[in-house]
Each structure stands twice: as structure tokens, then as C-alpha cells.
Amino acid sequence: MKQGKTRVPIFVTGALAASALLLAGCSGGGGSADTDNGSTKGQTLTYWLWQDDATDTTWQQLADEFNAQSDHGTVKLQVVPAAQYLDKLSTAISSGNGPDAARMKDSWIGQFVDAGVLASLNDRIDAWNDKSEVEASAWDAGKVPGSDEIYMMPHQNTALYMYYNKKLFKAAGLEPPKTQDEMLADAPKLTGDGHYAMDVRGGAGGQDQWAAWMLAGGAQFVNSAGDVVLDKAPADSVNQKYLELAKYAPPGSETAAFSQVQSNFLSGTTATMIHHIGSLAAVREQFGDDVGVIPVPAADPSNPSTVQSMSGNVIFASSKKQELAWQWETFLLGDAQMLKMSTSPQGQLPVTTAVAENEAFKKDPAYQVAITAAKTAKSWPQLPGTTSVINATWSPTIQQAFSGEITSTQMLEKLTAELKK
Numbered sequence: 325m326k327q328g329k330t331r332v333p334i335f336v337t338g339a340l341a342a343s344a345l346l347l348a349g350c351s352g353g354g355g356s357a358d359t360d361n362g363s364t365k366g367q368t369l370t371y372w373l374w375q376d377d378a379t380d381t382t383w384q385q386l387a388d389e390f391n392a393q394s395d396h397g398t399v400k401l402q403v404v405p406a407a408q409y410l411d412k413l414s415t416a417i418s419s420g421n422g423p424d425a426a427r428m429k430d431s432w433i434g435q436f437v438d439a440g441v442l443a444s445l446n447d448r449i450d451a452w453n454d455k456s457e458v459e460a461s462a463w464d465a466g467k468v469p470g471s472d473e474i475y476m477m478p479h480q481n482t483a484l485y486m487y488y489n490k491k492l493f494k495a496a497g498l499e500p501p502k503t504q505d506e507m508l509a510d511a512p513k514l515t516g517d518g519h520y521a522m523d524v525r526g527g528a529g530g531q532d533q534w535a536a537w538m539l540a541g542g543a544q545f546v547n548s549a550g551d552v553v554l555d556k557a558p559a560d561s562v563n564q565k566y567l568e569l570a571k572y573a574p575p576g577s578e579t580a581a582f583s584q585v586q587s588n589f590l591s592g593t594t595a596t597m598i599h600h601i602g603s604l605a606a607v608r609e610q611f612g613d614d615v616g617v618i619p620v621p622a623a624d625p626s627n628p629s630t631v632q633s634m635s636g637n638v639i640f641a642s643s644k645k646q647e648l649a650w651q652w653e654t655f656l657l658g659d660a661q662m663l664k665m666s667t668s669p670q671g672q673l674p675v676t677t678a679v680a681e682n683e684a685f686k687k688d689p690a691y692q693v694a695i696t697a698a699k700t701a702k703s704w705p706q707l708p709g710t711t712s713v714i715n716a717t718w719s720p721t722i723q724q725a726f727s728g729e730i731t732s733t734q735m736l737e738k739l740t741a742e743l744k745k
Contacts, residue, residue, distance in 0.1 A: 364396045375406070417640065422642070458677075470548075478634050481674075482601065484600050486596055487615055496513045506621060520572055521573070522597065525582070526577065531714050544556075563725075617694075631703070633703070708745065
């Protein structure tokens with residue numbers, strides 16, 4: 325290429341699906357009459373996004389760079405607070421006042437595809453010269469299970485890995501675990517005298533930590549045909565191991581959210597923490613060279629996996645400015661733009677091979693663990709029921725399993741049924 329965590333309680337409703345046919349003949353961006361006839365000069369693209377750091381100006385800088393080019397139209401950013409984003413986007417699309425294109429999370433894709441409001445990008449991607457510059461695994465984040473249609477251009481990613489406290493491991497006479505069985509064997513040795521092996525994080529946001537463990541253990545959400553198989557072997561045994569870790573977690577861990585988990589690790593209370601590069605600066609400031617980063621312990625280290633959380637860009641089927649949207653979204657994947665975003669306060673893992681090889685990432689061993697993990701990472705399945713599981717079902721269900729109210733098998737059966745909705 326030569327171009328220079330917030331919980332969301334609202335889901336796309338039946339009204340969105342019912343409106344899809346009505347919107348098919350409408351334009352995006354508030355009903356402008358512009359047509360997608362090949363030339364995009366004079367057009368204005370309405371693009372919605374949230375910002376993880378509301379004070380950062382990187383997105384606007386990139387829009388200004390794009391708009392300064394004279395061979396196409398312009399993009400107009402509309403920033404929506406993260407806590408309101410999905411709700412407002414769903415409502416806008418349902419009412420016919422939605423944007424032409426938008427930032428999107430992989431876990432939301434299924435419900436928008438189910439409503440029929442996203443444009444398939446396959447033809448454009450197949451004709452795009454820089455398709456091979458995007459990490460091959462990143463494309464899967466924009467697909468619904470069982471389909472090869474791509475609805476989201478990947479942009480920024482996180483892949484979960486494990487932090488470990490080197491001093492606590494050394495004091496216990498242990499090396500960092502490579503397998504889940506090693507983690508379980510080490511857990512009692514890391515627990516005692518006010519120290520614990522790991523937080524199990526059963527509160528808000530903990531589903532990604534759990535999903536990283538499940539995927540690393542060989543469990544699957546869906547099979548190649550798109551069928552939900554979370555209740556099939558080996559998921560139950562992998563989940564049971566995770567539930568057993570609660571015996572070696574600090575008090576309150578079964579309902580803990582991220583702030584408590586991070587606080588416990590930074591204080592030296594826990595010996596390990598499953599998270600991503602978003603915690604890297606904080607743990608290095610606290611521990612310096614006494615913190616290490618490793619892949620999430622796996623059932624088979626030669627066949628690793630973890631969970632990824634991809635944010636990308638979609639184009640709405642109702643928009644008459646799809647070519648301009650495509651120009652903007654591919655512009656964001658240019659080397660200079662990708663590097664700028666990935667090293668900004670908004671930044672996560674780059675999704676293009678050239679930028680992943682940049683010295684900014686290559687010299688950092690923690691980033692290398694994350695970038696390597698991303699190559700085999702999987703998203704939560706892009707199903708209509710995924711948002712419900714993430715935002716409403718997972719926490720109370722695993723908390724019931726931690727307390728013994730339900731078994732591991734019953735927990736997985738409940739989550740499977742919700743994913744199938």
C-alpha cells in the first residue's frame with residue numbers, strides 16, 4: 325500500500341429488520357440524492373464512529389488528509405459516545421436517517437446482516453489491488469458463520485494474551501505456563517499469603533477473557549457450516565477448568581469487572597492477568613522488566629488460539645455513495661494511515677502485514693506476542709444472538725456456574741441457546 329470498553333445494552337430490534345426493505349431504495353446520510361455513478365467529486369460521505377479516547381484528534385486528522393485530496397468527495401465525521409453508539413446507530417438506520425458508512429464491532433455484524441442493511445463487500449475486495457496486504461485472518465471478522473460474504477473492512481484489532489508477574493512466579497519456583505493443565509497445576513502454588521493465581525472476572529466484560537481461555541482450549545463457538553457448537557466437546561471440559569480456577573482467584577473475582585482485575589494485578593495480588601495491549605503501558609509502569617507477556621495457555625501450544633475484538637468499517641446498503649465510502653475505508657488501510665492510527669491513543673493492533681512489521685511493533689516483544697496471537701485468533705461469532713450473550717446473558721450465567729447453581733454443561737447449553745436466537 326502506497327497511501328501516505330463500554331457495555332452497550334441496546335440491540336438492533338425487529339423494527340430495524342422490518343425497515344430494511346423500505347430502506348433499500350433510500351440513500352444514506354440523511355436521504356441525499358447523490359448517486360454512485362463512478363465519480364465521487366462533490367459528494368459528502370456521512371461516517372459515524374465512536375472514539376475510545378474522546379480527546380484524541382487522530383480520526384479528524386485522517387479525515388482532513390482524505391478531504392485534502394482533490395480526486396474524490398469528502399467525508400464528514402459524526403462522533404457518537406461509545407455508550408450510546410449501537411443504540412443510536414440502530415435507531416438511525418431504522419428511521420432512514422442513518423449514515424452512509426460507519427465504524428463497527430465484529431460482534432455486532434450478525435444482527436445488522438440479519439436485518440439486511442449492510443452491503444456485501446466481496447466484489448470490491450476481489451478487485452482491490454491491496455487485498456493481500458490485509459492479514460488473512462482479519463477478513464473472517466467481517467463474515468457471518470457459514471458464509472463467505474464479507475460485510476466489514478477490518479481496521480483495528482485486539483487479541484488477548486496473558487500477563488504474568490515474574491517475581492511471583494520465581495518465588496513459587498515456576499516457569500510461565502504454556503498449557504491449561506500447567507496453569508491449573510501452578511494455580512495452588514501461586515495462591516497463599518494474600519496472593520492468588522488469577523482473576524476469573526465474572527463481571528462486565530469478562531466474556532472476552534473467558535472466550536480467550538475457551539478458544540485456546542480447543543472449544544469452538546461455531547463450526548465451518550455456521551452451526552453453534554459451544555455445547556459440544558471439548559467445550560465442557562475446557563469450561564470446567566476455567567470454573568476450577570475460581571478456587572485460586574481473589575475474593576469478589578466471580579463478579580469482578582476490569583477495574584478490579586487490573587487493580588489486583590498491578591498491586592501484586594494476582595500472578596497473572598488475561599488482557600491485551602491496552603494494559604501494557606500500565607503494567608510496565610508498575611513492574612518494568614518484572615512483567616512478562618505470553619500467549620493464553622492452550623490445550624495444545626502448537627495449535628494456539630485466542631479471542632480477538634475487531635473494529636472495522638461497514639457500508640450501508642441504502643447509501644448512494646458506496647464508492648466514496650469504499651475510497652474512505654481503503655484509505656484508512658494505507659500504510660501511513662494505519663501506522664498513524666495504530667500508534668495513536670486510539671490505537672490497537674494493525675491489520676496490515678507491512679505495518680505489523682514496522683519497527684514500532686517489531687521491536688516490542690509484547691506486541692509481537694499479540695500480533696502472532698492475532699493470526700490464529702477468532703472473533704465472537706457474528707450471529708444475531710451474540711450481542712445479547714455479551715451484554716446480558718454471559719455474566720449472570722457464569723456467576724451461577726461459579727456458585728454451583730448450575731453445572732458447566734448447563735451453562736454452555738444456556739449460552740448456546742441464546743446464540744442460536
